Amino acid sequence: MATARQVLGAFGEEMVVKNCSCPRCKRTKTLVRLPTNFKCADVICDFCGYLAQVKAASVRNVGVVPNTVLGAAWGPQKERMDAFVFFPLFLVLVDKTKNYSIFYLSADLQTPTMFRPRTPLSENARRAGWQGFIYLLDQVSSSFVRLR
Ligand SMILES: [Zn+2]
Numbered sequence: 001m002a003t004a005r006q007v008l009g010a011f012g013e014e015m016v017v018k019n020c021s022c023p024r025c026k027r028t029k030t031l032v033r034l035p036t037n038f039k040c041a042d043v044i045c046d047f048c049g050y051l052a053q054v055k056a057a058s059v060r061n062v063g064v065v066p067n068t069v070l071g072a073a074w075g076p077q078k079e080r081m082d083a084f085v086f087f088p089l090f091l092v093l094v095d096k097t098k099n100y101s102i103f104y105l106s107a108d109l110q111t112p113t114m115f116r117p118r119t120p121l122s123e124n125a126r127r128a129g130w131q132g133f134i135y136l137l138d139q140v141s142s143s144f145v146r147l148r
Contacts, residue, residue: 012056012092013042015100019148023088023104024050039076041087055135056092062101065091065141071133074117086110091137091144102148109143 002010013033021028025048032046041051057069069091071077080086086107094100113136120131137144 008056008058008094009054011094011100012090013054015092016043016052016054016090016102019102020090020104022048022050023052023106024048039073040080043090052088052090054090054092056094059093059095062093062095062099065103065137065144066093067136067138067141069135069137071115071135074115074131074133077115077133078117081112081115090147100148101146103144104147105140105144109140111139114139 017031017033020031022030022045025045027045027047030045030047031043031050031052034042034044040053042054043052044050055069055071057066059066088107089105089110091103091105092100093103116134116136118132118134120129121127123129
């Protein structure tokens with residue numbers, strides 16, 4: 001059984017694939033989902049190889065980018081930032097009625113400080129020692145473009 005978080009994540013990726021053209025080659029219907037264990041990217045353009053992350057979040061107002069959004073694993077994110085590798089981000093905001101919006105943040109406009117590591121999970125947690133991160137989107141809110 002998928003968790004509510006996994007269901008939300010899959011919905012976000014499906015809506016990007018369905019609605020968005022490739023930001024690089026401008027073709028439509030070329031973005032496809034990557035396998036869930038693929039690190040640091042969620043969709044790829046099967047024409048030009050463009051890669052992007054997709055983040056979905058539950059919100060009350062899909063018109064406003066939230067100040068913070070829960071990210072994924074910190075380790076892979078930090079390794080890539082240390083190598084100055086950033087991926088473009090599609091942010092899918094979903095409200096209770098499944099009404100949704102899609103915002104886009106170019107990799108060029110991302111900053112290292114918008115990724116804040118969280119405290120590693122305690123020894124008693126199911127995934128003890130696992131460490132995630134939070135997106136601090138208030139730092140870059142004016143750089144988002146609304147696509148839908
Ligand atoms: Zn493309």
